[in-house]
Amino acid sequence: MRYKLIDILVCPECKGFPLALHSMRKINISDSNEFAKKRHNRDGFECSVFCGLKNKSIKRMESQRAGAEICENCLSINIVSGSLSCIKCNAKYKIERGIPRMIPKRFFKTHI
């Protein structure tokens, strides 16, 4: 997953946002990847509410005028492994082989 996903991911259990990102391995996506180049570019920021790479809300970044070009990397850095945790309910979700595993625990027990 690219950093940009942090801007939209919530805890599936309690919808807590933003999720905290921990210990990880990252790689740069090559320029040939079309999705590394796709951008929304809302006022120079790639993220719209919370930037995972800068670990700051966009509002705060705007008020500090901390560079738009840094947020650009949210498209081109891939998080390969690590974990996400919910500050609200303490649930933890692994990121393995680039895919965040966002299944609430209660479903494992009861349905799948």
Added chain:
Amino acid sequence: MQIPYIHFLFDGTMTEGLGRNAKHVYSAYRKMVKSYEKTNQLMTFFRVNSWRRFVTHKIAERLIKDGIRLPRVLDAGAGPGFMADILNKEISSDVILMDYSIEMLENSVIDCDKVQGLFEAMPFRDGVFDAVIAGFAFHASIDMNKSASEFARVGRAYAGVVSIGKSSNRLYMLLGKLYINYMIPLIARLSAGKNYTEFKKIGSIYRHIPDNARLCMIFRKYYHVTIFREKAFGTIYQITAKKKTR
């Protein structure tokens, strides 16, 4: 008599969907990865892509009409991402694939962000997607009412669904049942080899889904349904819809 597609949740509410049967169906999907699309093609007489394209085309039309540059689209229950791939060819989109099966996601046909997740508890903020699309996935929902409400929560505007359905017409319903229970295992034997038994579980899906009229009502709770089409004796339905504004 118990109606198979209605089950009770822990809080006592009644809903449609696979419920606890999802366990068997989901384990089947994970084993189908390699033969999935080949079997899809065979058992739909090579119409599966045109059925997908009809829906993605309608969604693309709406997004273009709205003048959204680079729409953000969720392919829910994406499998290897066929719906997203077809849509992305028509309108350049920022697509995200979500599926329960990691095996399917890792064999994706499109190189984009992927998330393991469930319809019933989507891990996304409210209204972040311009459109939510789902190809041959909604029938595997555990709880269809919750799923539809989650589609409407994470989506800002449009939804496009093509899925296995069940005609409300008794005769068609029976024909569908015969085809799914007897023909599909035969076809799967050709394309999936020893894994063909996994495709028998489509029979279990067919048993547990509500009929198409009821299905449409579930969507109408959250969406204005703009197109509702049935194909192949109602064993397939296509929906395009716009979210109701509260």
